[in-house]
Amino acid sequence: MMRPDHSISCWHRSWQLLLFSLLLLAPKLCGGVNMQQFLQSLDMMRNGCVPKFKVPLDILDRIREGDFDMEPTQDLLCYTKCVAQLAGTLTKKGDFSVNKAMAQMPIILPPELQEPAQKALTYCRDEQKAYKDSCAKVYYTSKCMADYDRAHFKFP
Template sequence: MKRHNNRNAYALLWSVLCCCHLLHPCQGVNMQQFLQSLDMMRNGCVAKFKVPIEILDRIRDGDFDLEPTQDLLCYTKCVAQLAGTVTKKGEFSVSKAFAQMPIILPLELLEPAKAALGHCKDAQKDYKDSCAKVYYTSKCIADFDRANFKFP
């Protein structure tokens, strides 16, 4: 049943993102669509991991000043999977993240996100666990540009 729900969440997210991209092929989604997609990604991952909503609300706006649990680490990986930035082997891919940015980000966040990811592209190298790689890359991006950071 959970696997079926995952497929539905993936299908819904990609349907929304693809429709937005087809309607506006030269730009990503608008800010309202982006914020809605954050909620959809959160809903697609939150049931799988025991992470309090208060913690998710903190990281949504870039507050990673906490001791992460394994569930929180893997929640961030789940979000990255929904965003299409994880390889088939389950590793975070900087190149996939760069490729997805024009599709999933509003135009006003595109350049700040590219700069932040460029700055943080090596943040994951200190970690073996694929969940930790995504979490600490996200933390680095939030620390680099908290004003423009949003996370499901």
């Protein structure tokens, strides 16, 4: 008897988490989410990505608030990519898409964070061009956005 592939199992759990998140948010999709729902979705995305990477929770708590003042490990870089994947902001090739991120903002952000996030992403849209690694592209774009407007920045 063959064992199921662990990577397929993890992928399946990630999609279950994303679908659960969408179902939780579905009643508010037309009018956007409120801050409490947004913070809950951050926790769900974090819980979907944490088991895949060796990143201490104190580091994740720092980046949640926009503190990227550290030398990132490859696990931290790829944790940010995992979050971007759950948020629906990656291309089919696994690269960060500014256009997809802009399109997701009205769905996943509360109204009070949408305009600041759009301004930050517009400012940081070319940040990823300096990196070849897709994990680094997401991490450094996120870092740029946090540096641009830490007061409005939140990350799972």
